[in-house]
Amino acid sequence: MNIKMFVPENDVVVYGSTSGAVATAIQSAKLGRTVVLVSPDEHIGGIQIEGLGATDIDNQAEVFNSPTVGGLALEFHRRMSKFYGRLEHLEYCVKEGIKDPDVWRFESRVAEQIIEEWLAEFENITIIKGALDSTNPVVRDSSRIRGLRLTDGIVVSGRVFVEASYEGDMLAASGITTTYGRESSSTYGESLAGVRENTTYTQIDVPIDPYNIPGDSSSGLIHGISPEPFGKAGDGDKHLAAFSYRIPLTDRPENRFPISKPEGYDPTHYELHRRYVRAGGTLYTPRKRLPGGKTDLIGSEAPLATDLLGMNDKWATGTRDERQRILDDTALFTKGLLYFFANDDCLPADFRAEWSRFGYCLDEFPDNNHFPRKLYIRDARRMVSDYVITEHTASRDNGEDPVDDPVAIAYWPTDTHCVRRILRDGKVHNEGFIFKDGHRWRPFGIAYRSLVPKLSEAENVITVTCPSSSHVGYGAVRLEHQFYALGQACANACDIVLKDSVPFQKVPYHQLKERLLQQGAILDVSKVGAPEFPGDEL
Secondary structure (H helix, E strand, O other): OEEOOOOOOEEEEEEOOOHHHHHHHHHHHHOOOOEEEEEOOOOOOHHHHOOOOOOOOOOOOOOOOHHHOOHHHHHHHHHHHHHHOOHHHHHHHHHHOOOOHHHHOOOHHHHHHHHHHHHHOOOOEEEEEOOEOOOOOEEEEOOEEEEEEEOOOOEEEEEEEEEOOOOOHHHHHOOOOEEOOEOOHHHHOOOOOOOOOOOOOOOOOOOOOOEEEOOEEEEEEOOOOOOOOOOOOOOOEOOOOOOEOOEOEEOOHHHEEOOOOOOOOOHHHHHHHHHHHHOOOOOOOOOEEEOOOEEOEOOOOOOOOOOOOOOOOOOOOOOHHHHHHHHHHHHHHHHHHHHHHHHOOOOOHHHHHHHHOOEEEOOOOHHHOOOOOOOEOOOOOEEOOOOOEOOOOOEOOOOOOOOOOEEEEEOOOOOEOOOEEEEEOOEEEEEOOEOOOOOOEOOEEEEHHHHOOOOOOOOOEEEOOOOOEOHHHHHHHOOHHHHHHHHHHHHHHHHHHHHHOOOHHHOOHHHHHHHHHHOOOOOOHHHOOOOOOOOOOO
């Protein structure tokens, strides 16, 4: 692996710092292609190296999705299990179909180490640390992209280009159609789309006076509640699913870094939490679920957790400076929330004592004072192409026919976190969560067509992380091990495009399928099982 500021034209240019970027670069290198991985972030690996160690593999009662983990995704977890000395157990679980979520979990520091070592095995991967230029980011020649211009003025040229960021910045800069936010229910005929008539998951179920001066609506709303009206159920908007930091904490004294009051702490920002407790609401406490005796604070573990509704709406199309402000503001609120949990006198003593046992991990994120450097970007830009993944793709009862060009399997509910905290009928209301609310979902094949733009927009661009999908449909796709699978598929498509001189839109699916199966990919959705729902046994 070479780390350089610039290289001449290579076969494959991958833009992004995510797990999908890692997978695309590695598989392309395995196929003998010269690869430039342009990482807009200093650290490569996405949310896997920023706190998400409790993977979405076999971690729900109705979900047994480990049979879909193959190819590079399985290789990543084999490397991880070898590090932890549990490889034999992983292989046993895979061979015998054993459900054990712990065997798929890991620490961020270990994930980053493994990814660094994995990338370093390939001399034909060149890593460039740099972001797209804000004024003239893409060099185009008719329907082909020729190069990416970075903020330092350097142009990275290549033959094919892969969008592998969470945000879809390269797609948008290339003139490829993208969208963000929530479609209306009428756009694709999705019952779950747009403003949610009923949001049951992690809903606030106690009465809270929402005003700065209790009972006085003219005094304004307390921090964290938006004045936006509820709107009409099913209407679309530009809100994003709430982001959060995935935070590993520990109660092991030898590895514990104290949670302190952050500079700029504003106690009024947690008045909602105080009133919630006084009204009888229950806050949550840390739960260790990772190796090393660490937590992974997910964000949606309670009605008032680390998901910060409405704070990240400008992320999808924001500049790097705007995104940095969101990172900083969200970090301040989150650090303040953890300090509040452990110290505010309004909270029960036993609750404070439990949070006080925990601290940040000394062996995680040493360059950022042991706090994650990046948010969990659950929802940003999505490409809009000739085929769109929607609720119907993921629905068992009113679903469309299975696709005939699957390159990976999505085995997860249509999972989108809340987008707003508003008043509804005078009550504080979390709006927008779709997960365990009666949707009878199903695993589905992720179509190759969803990864390629319209031919008229670009013929040498493909995306791993921003497939053509609705807000609802994307919620079932956006898992890290599924991004590994999609990255492997994109790399093979790149190789076919370069070998046969065809546009991505003309890649023969039978060739792609044959390659992926030889590489251990899982493509047949009929062989991976399905979730069970109440009434299925009748």
